[in-house]
Amino acid sequence: MDPSRVGELRAFVEACKKNPSLLADPNISFFRDYLESLGAHLPAAAFARQAPKPSSVDDIDDDDDVDVDDFNMRDATPEPDELDQEIVESDLELEGDIVESDHDDSPQKMGDSSIAVTEENRDASQEAKGQAMEAMSEGKLEEAVEHLTKAILLNPLSAIMYGTRASVFIKMKKPAAAIRDANAALEINPDSAKGYKTRGMAYAMLGKWEEAAHDLHTASKMDYDDEINAVLKKVEPNAQKIVEHRRKYERLRKEREEKRAERDRLRRRAEAQAAYEKAKRKEQSSSCSSGCACPRDNPGGMPGGGFPGGMPGGGFPGGMPGGGFPGGMPGGGFPGGMPGGFPGGAMPGGVPGNVDMGKILNVSDIALATYICLKWPSFHKYLLSFFNRTLT
Numbered sequence: 133m134d135p136s137r138v139g140e141l142r143a144f145v146e147a148c149k150k151n152p153s154l155l156a157d158p159n160i161s162f163f164r165d166y167l168e169s170l171g172a173h174l175p176a177a178a179f180a181r182q183a184p185k186p187s188s189v190d191d192i193d194d195d196d197d198v199d200v201d202d203f204n205m206r207d208a209t210p211e212p213d214e215l216d217q218e219i220v221e222s223d224l225e226l227e228g229d230i231v232e233s234d235h236d237d238s239p240q241k242m243g244d245s246s247i248a249v250t251e252e253n254r255d256a257s258q259e260a261k262g263q264a265m266e267a268m269s270e271g272k273l274e275e276a277v278e279h280l281t282k283a284i285l286l287n288p289l290s291a292i293m294y295g296t297r298a299s300v301f302i303k304m305k306k307p308a309a310a311i312r313d314a315n316a317a318l319e320i321n322p323d324s325a326k327g328y329k330t331r332g333m334a335y336a337m338l339g340k341w342e343e344a345a346h347d348l349h350t351a352s353k354m355d356y357d358d359e360i361n362a363v364l365k366k367v368e369p370n371a372q373k374i375v376e377h378r379r380k381y382e383r384l385r386k387e388r389e390e391k392r393a394e395r396d397r398l399r400r401r402a403e404a405q406a407a408y409e410k411a412k413r414k415e416q417s418s419s420c421s422s423g424c425a426c427p428r429d430n431p432g433g434m435p436g437g438g439f440p441g442g443m444p445g446g447g448f449p450g451g452m453p454g455g456g457f458p459g460g461m462p463g464g465g466f467p468g469g470m471p472g473g474f475p476g477g478a479m480p481g482g483v484p485g486n487v488d489m490g491k492i493l494n495v496s497d498i499a500l501a502t503y504i505c506l507k508w509p510s511f512h513k514y515l516l517s518f519f520n521r522t523l524t
Contacts, residue, residue: 152177176399230339234306240297241281242316243288257287261296273304291317295326298334307334325355333363341370 148154152175155164167174264279280297287293298313314331317324332347344367352360 176395179399179403229337231305231307231337233308233338235308237306237309239312240277240301240309241285242312243284245288245320247288249287249289253286257283257290257293260286261293264296264300268300268303273300276300277304289320291321291324291327294320295324295330298330299326302330302333302337305337307337310334323354325351328354329357329360332360332367336363336367341367342374345371 154160155167155174156177156179164174260279260283264276264283267273267276267279277297277300280293280300284290284293284297294313294317298310298317301307301310301313310330311334314327314334317327318331321327328347328351332344332351335341335344335347345364348360348364348367352364
């Protein structure tokens with residue numbers, strides 16, 4: 133392929149990417165059809181010109197089963213590019229101090245829960261815990277951690293030992309280490325209030341307000357204390373803000389999806405109606421070209437339906453001597469029946485031979501006679517006999 137042609141094609145594709153409405157041009161509808169035949173999913177903008185919206189309710193055909201509200205809704209439907217834009221959440225202002233996570237620090241030593249704990253080890257573990265509490269009272273937190281680690285290795289089945297070391301890590305502002313110990317305590321004893329309390333406080337230090345509120349509320353139900361209540365007063369407002377913020381944007385996203393679905397539904401309906409109207413016009417055009425009488429070519433029409441212009445004042449002028457259609461057909465139809473008719477099953481009196489039927493029967497009269505023959509076949513033989521005698 134000529135490189136210049138390839139360049140032009142590439143430029144055209146780039147233009148379509150930036151402005152998909154270019155594909156709505158009827159002159160390149162073949163290209164759009166080709167893309168769809170390959171399974172391409174085109175945006176609504178590519179069909180924008182296929183289904184123009186009626187300017188008023190009167191523009192909608194009575195035969196078309198389309199709700200007027202659907203057309204009115206299109207005015208209220210946001211533009212496609214607006215609906216396709218991603219919702220950007222606003223920043224949430226929260227209060228509270230957050231510490232830097234110690235997640236990258238080397239994890240503390242944990243006990244082996246598979247070993248059997250002897251009475252001697254249990255006693256030694258309690259002694260190490262006492263030394264840790266003494267170090268804590270003196271503010272020697274690192275030393276307290278060392279004693280508690282020894283106690284845990286001696287008795288790895290004690291949830292209290294893990295919970296106590298977790299509380300020391302809270303004081304040292306090491307929330308990740310505190311969470312590891314709290315999780316270990318809760319694995320041993322799911323009802324450990326100290327485990328929920330220390331983990332909730334650690335979550336609060338990391339800014340995980342919802343998780344913190346959950347654990348602190350759980351700990352408060354098990355064993356309420358003032359420290360839990362003090363932390364909850366700082367945690368709950370932030371947790372509530374997060375919940376409300378998330379609900380707000382979940383609602384907005386749901387509404388966005390509903391509007392997208394409605395937009396697509398209206399687009400598909402408009403495309404279907406456009407296709408129907410096109411087929412209808414094609415059918416009418418084909419029928420007219422074959423010689424049928426199209427309604428739009430016969431303005432006026434007989435009142436109550438029938439031939440153009442009606443026939444006020446009477447049908448066959450002057451009636452038909454010796455009987456026939458007396459009085460004409462005022463206003464259309466045959467009011468009061470057809471008095472006179474064809475008495476005796478024939479046409480008594482006939483028509484005088486010196487009558488110029490060309491003056492009496494004009495084109496509209498002949499058309500009416502034809503209509504009557506089609507409507508009431510029993511008159512056909514009488515009228516046919518009449519025309520054969522008078523028009524030859």
